[in-house]
Amino acid sequence: MSFLMSRALARLVCGHHRHSVLSVRTCSTQTPATSTQTPDSSTHPTLSQVLDNVTSQLSAAQVPEPALSAQYLLSCCLLPQADLHSARPVLAQDWRQAPAQHLSPAQATTLHRLVQCRLARMPVQYILGNWDFHNITIQVRPPVFIPRPETEQLVDLVLSSLPPPVPGQHLHLLEVGPGSGAVSLAILSARQDLLVTCVERSQAAVELTRDNTSLLGLVDRLEVVQGKVEPGAQLEGLQEEYHLVFSNPPYILRKDLMALEPEISLYEDLRALDGGAKGLDVILPIIELAGEKLPKGGLLMLEVDPCHPHILPTKLESLDTSMVVDRVVEDFTGKERFMVLRKT
């Protein structure tokens, strides 16, 4: 299925558009999937039975994380009407707190639509419309890249390298490729003395970052500039200098791009993932940009592919840059996931 077609499908099946978490639209022409219900509960299954049914359905279709997905979908369809457009975070275990033991007809219809979305391999985060990242909750929508859990460590890496706040002074940081804005917004939420400029090439991501910035009340501290960081790029709207530069750039190697699961290849903007043959196509121009925008001793913090700590140093030598590798940091699964570079 092509990328554009899958986006169309997403809109048709889930009615996913900018300003609603979930909108009620007619589903595909398929008849509702028959679920394996026990005879005595065929007319009125309990929530537990519904959960088991959905889990079996997803499992049979080889959808990853069937049990956890089912819990999220069930919890989502039980949201009170009033909360549907408030983007209230839905937790997998919410369904256990539901006052009623059975689904209303409206809820059952909603659940059916959500299940169709998940059967089409739409990521749970897109189905829910929002997700948590570090200490904040943000909206997410296709095709903008969904923040990954490992990237939460990038937030702490940046924060731990900053000097203590000085009253009346601001530190100005630069992020390349904010996507949903997750990393910048989490950093801004943690410290009041920071200002961030983001450079983003995708119009959809620019809009989502701005929406999330409004949602979190950080409009006065985050600015989004549309532009692509590439060799020889003349980016407008940037300052002369920034205290620190950080990024979770596209870093997947081209050969690994083919092996991505449908949740990613069908729904997320592959430009947010594709790093080219060696996964460095965007990283190298970012390093050059950092070299221009950082003061001496200034840091660039990157999330990378685990192979990059081994291949980047040699690549750096061929670049006309004053940036050097300062250290490599592992993520909590033990993979080399972050690189810190320093301007000399």
Added chain:
Amino acid sequence: MLSLRPVLPSLLRSLPSILSRHKSHIDKSSVPRLDQADLQEKVTLGSGPGGQAVNKTANAVFLKHLPTGLWVKCHQTRSVEMNRKIAKQLLVIKLDNLVNGENSVENQKKTNEKIKLERKKEKTRLKYEQRKLESLKEQSEGQDGEIS
């Protein structure tokens, strides 16, 4: 006629000791500190390359205190960092209960709640006894009035 006399003095005697206990003072000085070296942490992110190449919603954090064998598993939130924070807090509570027994912060809170409840009960009992005493007084005065 009920004899209230034996009951009241004993109540009055125990009242000061109940009321003199400090209100909700929790001693947190013996709460154990977690040493990173003693901890084993495992995050359920699924197998595979991780990072951008994977999109999973599972982010449960399993945290074990190696010296004692105590462990917690947390999947309360949708953020891994939040789950790690909460897992640490839960583990400290577990360790505190093991090491400090009834003096752990959790058990001190429970004891304080018990004392609060007891005080409330005493208050209600006293009120009841006082009212009873007053109504009996009124009755006996009435009788005296009639006699005289």
